[in-house]
Amino acid sequence: xxxxxxxxxxxxxxxxxxxxxxxxxxxxxxxxxxxxxxxxxxxxxxxxxxxxxxxxxxxxxxxxxxxxxxxxxxxxxxxxxxxxxxxxxxxxxxxxxxxxxxxxxxxxxxxxxxxxxxxxxxxxxxxxxxxxxxxxxxxxxxxxxxxxxxxxxxxxxxxxxxxxxxxxxxxxxxxxxxxxxxxxxxxxxxxxxxxxxxxxxxxxxxxxxxxxxxxxxxxxxxxxxxxxxxxxxxxxxxxxxxxxxxxxxxxxxxxxxxxxxxxxxxxxxxxxxxxxxxxxxxxxxxxxxxxxxxxxxxxxxxxxxxxxxxxxxxxxxxxxxxxxxxxxxxxxxxxxxxxxxxxxxxxxxxxxxxxxxxxxxxxxxxxxxxxxxxxxxxxxxxxxxxxxxxxxxxxxxxxxxxxxxxxxxxxxxxxxxxxxxxxxxxxxxxxxxxxxxxxxxxxxxxxxxxxxxxxxxxxxxxxxxxxxxxxx
Amino acid sequence: xxxxxxxxxxxxxxxxxxxxxxxxxxxxxxxxxxxxxxxxxxxxxxxxxxxxxxxxxxxxxxxxxxxxxxxxxxxxxxxxxxxxxxxxxxxxxxxxxxxxxxxxxxxxxxxxxxxxxxxxxxxxxxxxxxxxxxxxxxxxxxxxxxxxxxxxxxxxxxxxxxxxxxxxxxxxxxxxxxxxxxxxxxxxxxxxxxxxxxxxxxxxxxxxxxxxxxxxxxxxxxxxxxxxxxxxxxxxxxxxxxxxxxxxxxxxxxxxxxxxxxxxxxxxxxxxxxxxxxxxxxxxxxxxxxxxxxxxxxxxxxxxxxxxxxxxxxxxxxxxxxxxxxxxxxxxxxxxxxxxxxxxxxxxxxxxxxxxxxxxxxxxxxxxxxxxxxxxxxxxxxxxxxxxxxxxxxxxxxxxxxxxxxxxxxxxxxxxxxxxxxxxxxxxxxxxxxxxxxxxxxxxxxxxxxxxxxxxxxxxxxxxxxxxxxxxxxxxxxxxxxxxxxxxxxxxxxxxxxxxxx
Numbered sequence: 011x012x013x014x015x016x017x018x019x020x021x022x023x024x025x026x027x028x029x030x031x032x033x034x035x036x037x038x039x040x041x042x043x044x045x046x047x048x049x050x051x052x053x054x055x056x057x058x059x060x061x062x063x064x065x066x067x068x069x070x071x072x073x074x075x076x077x078x079x080x081x082x083x084x085x086x087x088x089x090x091x092x093x094x095x096x097x098x099x100x101x102x103x104x105x106x107x108x109x110x111x112x113x114x115x116x117x118x119x120x121x122x123x124x125x126x127x128x129x130x131x132x133x134x135x136x137x138x139x140x141x142x143x144x145x146x147x148x149x150x151x152x153x154x155x156x157x158x159x160x161x162x163x164x165x166x167x168x169x170x171x172x173x174x175x176x177x178x179x180x181x182x183x184x185x186x187x188x189x190x191x192x193x194x195x196x197x198x199x200x201x202x203x204x205x206x207x208x209x210x211x212x213x214x215x216x217x218x219x220x221x222x223x224x225x226x227x228x229x230x231x232x233x234x235x236x237x238x239x240x241x242x243x244x245x246x247x248x249x250x251x252x253x254x255x256x257x258x259x260x261x262x263x264x265x266x267x268x269x270x271x272x273x274x275x276x277x278x279x280x281x282x283x284x285x286x287x288x289x290x291x292x293x294x295x296x297x298x299x300x301x302x303x304x305x306x307x308x309x310x311x312x313x314x315x316x317x318x319x320x321x322x323x324x325x326x327x328x329x330x331x332x333x334x335x336x337x338x339x340x341x342x343x344x345x346x347x348x349x350x351x352x353x354x355x356x357x358x359x360x361x362x363x364x365x366x367x368x369x370x371x372x373x374x375x376x377x378x379x380x381x382x383x384x385x386x387x388x389x390x391x392x393x394x395x396x397x398x399x400x401x402x403x404x405x406x407x408x409x410x411x412x413x414x415x416x417x418x419x420x421x422x423x424x425x426x427x428x429x430x431x432x433x434x435x436x437x438x439x440x441x442x443x444x445x446x447x448x449x450x451x452x453x454x455x456x457x458x459x460x461x462x463x464x465x466x467x468x469x470x471x472x473x474x475x476x477x478x479x480x481x482x
Numbered sequence: 483x484x485x486x487x488x489x490x491x492x493x494x495x496x497x498x499x500x501x502x503x504x505x506x507x508x509x510x511x512x513x514x515x516x517x518x519x520x521x522x523x524x525x526x527x528x529x530x531x532x533x534x535x536x537x538x539x540x541x542x543x544x545x546x547x548x549x550x551x552x553x554x555x556x557x558x559x560x561x562x563x564x565x566x567x568x569x570x571x572x573x574x575x576x577x578x579x580x581x582x583x584x585x586x587x588x589x590x591x592x593x594x595x596x597x598x599x600x601x602x603x604x605x606x607x608x609x610x611x612x613x614x615x616x617x618x619x620x621x622x623x624x625x626x627x628x629x630x631x632x633x634x635x636x637x638x639x640x641x642x643x644x645x646x647x648x649x650x651x652x653x654x655x656x657x658x659x660x661x662x663x664x665x666x667x668x669x670x671x672x673x674x675x676x677x678x679x680x681x682x683x684x685x686x687x688x689x690x691x692x693x694x695x696x697x698x699x700x701x702x703x704x705x706x707x708x709x710x711x712x713x714x715x716x717x718x719x720x721x722x723x724x725x726x727x728x729x730x731x732x733x734x735x736x737x738x739x740x741x742x743x744x745x746x747x748x749x750x751x752x753x754x755x756x757x758x759x760x761x762x763x764x765x766x767x768x769x770x771x772x773x774x775x776x777x778x779x780x781x782x783x784x785x786x787x788x789x790x791x792x793x794x795x796x797x798x799x800x801x802x803x804x805x806x807x808x809x810x811x812x813x814x815x816x817x818x819x820x821x822x823x824x825x826x827x828x829x830x831x832x833x834x835x836x837x838x839x840x841x842x843x844x845x846x847x848x849x850x851x852x853x854x855x856x857x858x859x860x861x862x863x864x865x866x867x868x869x870x871x872x873x874x875x876x877x878x879x880x881x882x883x884x885x886x887x888x889x890x891x892x893x894x895x896x897x898x899x900x901x902x903x904x905x906x907x908x909x910x911x912x913x914x915x916x917x918x919x920x921x922x923x924x925x926x927x928x929x930x931x932x933x934x935x936x937x938x939x940x941x942x943x944x945x946x947x948x949x950x951x952x953x954x955x956x957x958x959x960x961x962x963x964x965x966x967x968x969x970x971x972x973x974x975x976x977x978x979x980x981x982x983x984x
Contacts, residue, residue, distance in 0.1 A: 137586030142626040177590050251723055276778070277862040284774035329720055 053308045058115045058392025064108035074406035075421035096426040103332040107366040114297025143463040144172045160405035181206030183299040197288030212348035215239035216341035261414035315372040322369025329362040392443040394455025497662040504873040510889030515560030517974025526916030528740025537836040552825045560862035593621035607900035637792040641786035646855025654849030664732035739836040750916030758910035810871035817864020824857035887938040894948030
């Protein structure tokens with residue numbers, strides 16, 4: 011690794027030279043620009059690797075079977091347990107941010123992919139390769155969802171979203187920022203609607219209750235309202251019978267797990283595509299904008315990164331904690347929560363996510379520049395370079411570890427114990443990614459994906475020089 | 483496909499030629515005739531009412547309904563799909579001068595804008611079954627197939643048609659599964675009630691005795707039932723919650739093909755309300771589920787099979803007189819006959835299913851919908867062959883010319899239909915929703931068709947593009963396109979134009 015020309019130490023030196031002259035460089039596909047290509051890819055891969063490992067933090071509760079029952083137990087219990095701290099930390103720091111960072115890098119990767127390709131006269135255009143690649147990504151997403159049985163797959167959606175992004179690849183950072191913020195606004199707005207409906211149920215109930223106390227004659231609507239709220243509460247309470255049924259099914263054989271997951275999977279793919287796309291699009295657009303000003307390619311001044319870090323973490327963590335406390339009380343005591351808040355804490359989700367995402371990324375860039383842990387940076391970049399493989403390997407390892415047809419540890423670990431599994435998988439992935447990339451140009455699934463895209467077996471073994479990949 | 487033949491097709495950036503294009507004809511036919519079946523949805527002739535018609539076996543309404551179902555239901559959308567698929571390939575190979583954007587770029591932009599137009603059509607004009615949104619998505623998804631060779635496309639089309647059949651079989655198998663569970667639960671419940679009756683006789687608990695002193699009445703039987711239930715619960719003799727859910731699941735499915743008159747009239751009332759916001763709110767769920775769930779489960783397979791068929795047909799020169807007129811005639815004959823055969827299967831068994839779905843599920847191993855994807859493909863292929871034959875032969879030129887004009891303005895006409903019918907049926911306009919019988923609905927469609935024909939014929943005389951087409955192409959190319967035809971290009975008279983055509 012040390013002799014490799016993409017060594018972070020080497021690139022760091024070249025970069026400091028530029029650091030004070032180049033503030034922002036617009037990356038324009040038609041104009042070759044001066045930044046060292048290998049360096050740029052390295053930092054994008056680094057962030058991608060970080061996000062890829064981080065995404066497991068948010069996915070592991072799903073694999074492990076954590077449900078409302080378990081959350082209720084942890085949150086209602088004493089607050090000095092490891093489980094409680096784990097819940098608090100995960101939801102304050104990471105909820106949605108890893109997915110967000112991953113979306114940002116996906117947007118950046120889209121620009122990279124279309125930039126790196128030259129049009130060949132008479133041959134398929136870049137757009138055709140790009141769309142082929144995405145169609146295969148959608149297919150891999152379906153495979154991950156319905157065959158590997160990871161019921162929270164994102165590849166399917168990323169494939170679809172990428173098809174929308176293409177038309178915006180030449181847009182200016184300003185336009186991309188606007189698009190991102192508009193998408194974010196739509197997402198927030200769409201979240202408020204259902205909340206207001208639920209809140210109305212509660213408020214009508216409270217009003218009817220008050221009228222009842224005063225011995226007033228109730229209107230039929232009020233009578234209805236008296237029933238509607240308890241009904242809502244009952245439906246939203248974690249259901250132990252369903253939970254038990256689910257656990258039995260998930261500890262069964264492949265067919266029983268498959269059957270258990272099928273209805274949810276279809277609903278998830280439909281709902282998240284149609285209603286949840288703003289979640290992805292907003293981060294993708296912002297990611298494209300940030301990439302274009304050089305934020306992910308180590309082209310921004312150190313002081314800027316520092317400022318973003320301070321702002322991102324400073325505001326983001328505060329908001330994050332406030333957000334977490336909000337959703338906690340919403341979950342545990344929906345009634346009083348509805349009485350107290352006109353607008354739910356969840357409207358903060360995207361803003362805090364954006365702050366934390368950029369904070370995470372700035373921290374990484376600063377560590378990268380500081381040369382403190384070059385081996386770790388390199389290892390993370392390796393994980394990022396074969397992100398597609400690593401994402402699918404996470405599905406394979408986790409389903410085999412937790413589901414009944416594998417080791418059947420579903421719902422057997424407590425919340426904080428799940429994170430021991432995460433650490434083990436991280437280490438495994440950091441190690442094999444570095445070893446694999448010593449001998450091969452891309453990860454195994456990247457190779458399959460690439461070969462399918464070009465409909466031709468691609469060379470995989472490393473010859474002389476490493477070719478940078480553009481990742482997911 | 484040779485360069486020259488491509489150029490003659492190119493619909494953009496060329497003064498519209500006087501030649502009748504078979505694709506335009508297909509689009510025009512699909513647009514005008516498609517309304518005969520989509521008017522059921524527009525006018526509130528609900529599924530339940532349609533099932534009642536299917537369940538009948540005679541009467542003019544039944545016969546007309548069935549005839550339209552054979553030739554139009556799903557097929558006109560299919561014709562649009564094949565024209566769309568062929569159009570995608572043409573778009574990729576046609577020269578698009580002026581904007582400096584590549585064809586691929588323009589095609590991507592076109593599909594994104596089509597999605598936007600579709601959302602507009604669905605959410606503003608309130609047409610729940612809009613297809614522009616779906617076509618836009620399909621255009622993006624299937625974009626890589628533009629370059630696929632005919633053999634690959636052929637395989638893809640066959641696979642997609644098969645998937646359509648398998649999926650419909652699968653849904654039926656789910657119903658069957660639910661029914662079998664229900665049967666088990668039913669016998670279990672019978673056993674429970676027998677046991678319970680036995681307990682009632684032998685049980686001499688104080689509970690029963692207490693009541694026996696008083697007069698015997700309804701209160702008693704209710705009380706006894708309660709006691710019996712609690713005893714049954716103690717003995718573990720009641721259905722679990724899961725079993726109750728399963729029982730209800732089938733009871734829901736069993737009503738699939740029966741009309742819910744209450745729901746229908748509530749629906750009518752809601753859409754007749756004189757308030758756009760209320761109409762909008764009421765339709766919102768329909769629109770969303772059509773655009774998301776339906777599309778994911780069925781739509782994507784239905785559209786993709788025929789869009790790829792369109793690409794395939796274009797590539798083998800089907801729309802470009804590759805075959806002789808007797809060959810086209812043969813293709814049309816074969817396609818329509820096979821389509822009718824599959825259609826007969828569907829309608830015959832649907833007729834049985836509607837009459838008693840439980841019986842149907844019990845006795846049949848295949849659903850009536852299993853050949854649906856085949857039926858559509860055959861019928862659409864047959865009709866398309868017939869259209870190309872008409873153009874090639876040059877008979878009924880006046881008529882085909884008129885339809886082709888409608889087809890040239892397909893997008894505008896499609897949106898115009900939405901505007902007219904939305905205002906006519908919903909409460910914010912004239913509020914005729916749910917008030918017209920089938921005959922009146924068909925009559926209305928004829929009226930709308932007349933408006934569209936006149937509009938199209940006149941419009942194409944003076945303008946390059948239809949209004950919606952002009953808007954679409956202007957936003958795609960990011961600049962205002964020429965709109966009005968120059969003086970010397972205006973066709974002197976329609977008749978003369980048609981005589982010099984071809």
